[in-house]
Amino acid sequence: MQRLTILFLTAIGGFVDTATFVSAKGLFAAHVTGNFVVFGAALAKGVTPEDYVKLIAFPLFVLSVSLGVITYSFIQRYFVVLLLECVFIGAVCVASYFFPHMVNETVLVMALVAAMGVQNSLHRHAPGPMTTVMTGTVMNWAAQATERIFSLETGPSEKKTTPSMTGTMMIFFVSGCVASGFLTYMFNLKSLIFPAIILVFLVFYELLKKDKTQQSI
Numbered sequence: 001m002q003r004l005t006i007l008f009l010t011a012i013g014g015f016v017d018t019a020t021f022v023s024a025k026g027l028f029a030a031h032v033t034g035n036f037v038v039f040g041a042a043l044a045k046g047v048t049p050e051d052y053v054k055l056i057a058f059p060l061f062v063l064s065v066s067l068g069v070i071t072y073s074f075i076q077r078y079f080v081v082l083l084l085e086c087v088f089i090g091a092v093c094v095a096s097y098f099f100p101h102m103v104n105e106t107v108l109v110m111a112l113v114a115a116m117g118v119q120n121s122l123h124r125h126a127p128g129p130m131t132t133v134m135t136g137t138v139m140n141w142a143a144q145a146t147e148r149i150f151s152l153e154t155g156p157s158e159k160k161t162t163p164s165m166t167g168t169m170m171i172f173f174v175s176g177c178v179a180s181g182f183l184t185y186m187f188n189l190k191s192l193i194f195p196a197i198i199l200v201f202l203v204f205y206e207l208l209k210k211d212k213t214q215q216s217i
Helices: 003-023 032-045 049-075 078-098 105-124 134-149 163-216
Strands: none
Touching (some): 003 078, 003 163, 032 049, 078 105, 078 163, 105 163, 134 163
16 A cells, blocks of 8 residues: 555544544444453443444444455455445444434444454555554554664564654654544544545545556556
8 A cells, every 4th residue: 555545644644533532432443352342341330332332343344444444355456445444434424424313333343343353454465564553553662762772683573664654653643643633522423524534535545546557567
């Protein structure tokens, strides 16, 4: 994927994860580990129906990753997977704006979980730091910086990114989280219009970049 695509997907990952956390009482759309932790904590104080949604999100996330992998395997173009993610987030936007009382919010949140599963599937074909969970990205950044500072032998990694790239990804992720925190509190899931617009741009960006590469060859 193009560098610009990776950075904006990182911002989208932070935005969507924060949006579901705010609107669905602690559910992470992309952070499976977080959902297990929150559910485990809920067991100690008493489980509510909302807590079970966090468990339902896991198989849906897995199925969505599979959907993304299958979609890419047929065409092998990143923009198709991005388009699929855009459909999920776009559906949430349409329902939030035009059918706010007809569609259950849990359904909308599950659509966002599916979107994040699809986005995560891209990393099967584009190795590098994750765009949705920052733990691995922070680890890569810290390890790469340490290797450079002390002139150590670098560990094996496919398409190793530079510390500046991973550092920039962290900034984009945090920016997405902060923006979503304010916007989702103000507009609820209607705030997803912003990542939806960015995804439309990324679909065309990846498509045009690919076409230009083929023409130059």
